[in-house]
Amino acid sequence: xxxxxxxxxxxxxxxxLSRGSASVSELxxxxxxxxxxxxxxxxxxxxxGLVTTQKVGRVRTCTIDTGALSMAEKWINDxxxxxxxxxxxxxxxxxxxxxxxxKPAK
Amino acid sequence: xxxxxxxxxxxxxxxxLSRGSASVSELxxxxxxxxxxxxxxxxxxxxxGLVTTQKVGRVRTCTIDTGALSMAEKWINDxxxxxxxxxxxxxxxxxxxxxxxxKPAK
DNA sequence: TCAATACCTAAGTGAATGCTTAAGTGATTT
DNA sequence: AAATCACTTAAGCATTCACTTAGGTATTGA
Numbered sequence: 001x002x003x004x005x006x007x008x009x010x011x012x013x014x015x016x017l018s019r020g021s022a023s024v025s026e027l028x029x030x031x032x033x034x035x036x037x038x039x040x041x042x043x044x045x046x047x048x049g050l051v052t053t054q055k056v057g058r059v060r061t062c063t064i065d066t067g068a069l070s071m072a073e074k075w076i077n078d079x080x081x082x083x084x085x086x087x088x089x090x091x092x093x094x095x096x097x098x099x100x101x102x103k104p105a106k
Numbered sequence: 107x108x109x110x111x112x113x114x115x116x117x118x119x120x121x122x123l124s125r126g127s128a129s130v131s132e133l134x135x136x137x138x139x140x141x142x143x144x145x146x147x148x149x150x151x152x153x154x155g156l157v158t159t160q161k162v163g164r165v166r167t168c169t170i171d172t173g174a175l176s177m178a179e180k181w182i183n184d185x186x187x188x189x190x191x192x193x194x195x196x197x198x199x200x201x202x203x204x205x206x207x208x209k210p211a212k
Numbered sequence: 213t214c215a216a217t218a219c220c221t222a223a224g225t226g227a228a229t230g231c232t233t234a235a236g237t238g239a240t241t242t
Numbered sequence: 243a244a245a246t247c248a249c250t251t252a253a254g255c256a257t258t259c260a261c262t263t264a265g266g267t268a269t270t271g272a
Contacts, residue, residue, distance in 0.1 A: 005182075006112035007260080018185040020192060024219065037261055039220070058218045058269040069186045073179055076111075079124040080175045086126060113230080130249060143231055145250070164239045164248045 001072050004048035009033075010041050017051060017064045024060050107178050110154035115139075116147050120170065123157060127169045 004010055013027055028038040042062065045051040049068040053060050110116055119133055134144040148168065151157040155174040159166050 002108060002111040002117070005108040009260085011108070011181075014185055018188040018192075025217095033260090034262065035219075036221085036263085040260075055219090058267095060219070064185070064189050066186045066189050069182050073182045073186065075117075076175050076179045076182070079120055079170070080172045080179065082124040083170050083172055086124075115230085131247095139230090140232065141249075142233085142251085146230075161249090164237095166249070 001048045001050065001068060004044050004050055005072065007041065007044075010045055013038075013041060013045065014050065014064065017062060021061050021063045024062065027062060107154045107156060107174060110150050110156055111178065113147065113150075116151055119144075119147060119151065120156065123168060123170045127167050129165045129167055131165075133168060 005014070009031065012030070016022060016027060016030070024039065024042065025035070027042070028035050031038060042051065042053070046053060049065055051062050052065050053062045055061075111120070115137065118136070122128060122133060122136070130145065130148065131141070133148070134141050137144060148157065148159070152159060155171055157168050158171050159168045161167075
């Protein structure tokens with residue numbers, strides 16, 4: 001999923017889709033590259049679960065899946081919170097130390 | 107930055123660092139690969155701003171930068187919220203429609 | 213029915229990525 | 243001073259990536 005978000009083109013596609021569903025050609029419109037290139041990006045986004053698509057007639061409509069976005073968000077948040085809690089605990093620990101001691105490594 | 111998070115090895119390194127700072131060799135320890143490979147990943151993480159390092163004597167100590175993590179988190183959150191608000195507005199619009207039109211029953 | 217539309221598939225290419233091994237560099241220990 | 247430790251740097255190599263062009267398949271409007 002982070003792999004899918006790694007490419008700037010795909011991120012712009014996500015931005016576009018966050019403002020509303022779009023067909024493949026609508027998605028492709030702002031980009032200079034060929035349509036197959038867009039379709040390939042779209043496949044990556046779809047496989048990552050970030051985007052779902054459904055075809056009606058000859059038009060494929062693409063929609064963001066915010067659930068998948070939440071997962072990525074959660075992973076980052078967990079690391080950040082983990083680190084910040086650790087800093088809190090360290091702070092409390094240091095506060096509780098009798099003065100005159102050196103800070104522990106690791 | 108998403109590019110940096112795209113690699114599983116680098117994500118594991120972030121996970122490790124979210125539990126506390128570490129030297130390069132400590133970071134490398136859980137992995138099968140050679141130390142230079144780890145250093146290369148570390149450089150990517152550093153250039154992305156996700157990790158900061160400082161060298162004292164011959165050991166380099168690596169630390170997470172949660173500010174950078176927050177940025178990635180914010181980007182994702184903005185897209186998600188954007189989409190969800192859009193759904194809200196659509197819902198309100200459909201609710202405000204005069205009856206007799208083709209709209210989902212609520 | 214004919215042709216345009218909207219998308220899909222395949223094959224190829226050049227550049228970037230993720231490793232490796234080998235050979236340093238500078239700090240610390242003996 | 244010599245050996246060890248903790249990285250660093252450099253070069254090379256296989257794979258993956260982000261495209262491209264060329265050709266194909268349903269759908270649909272005239």
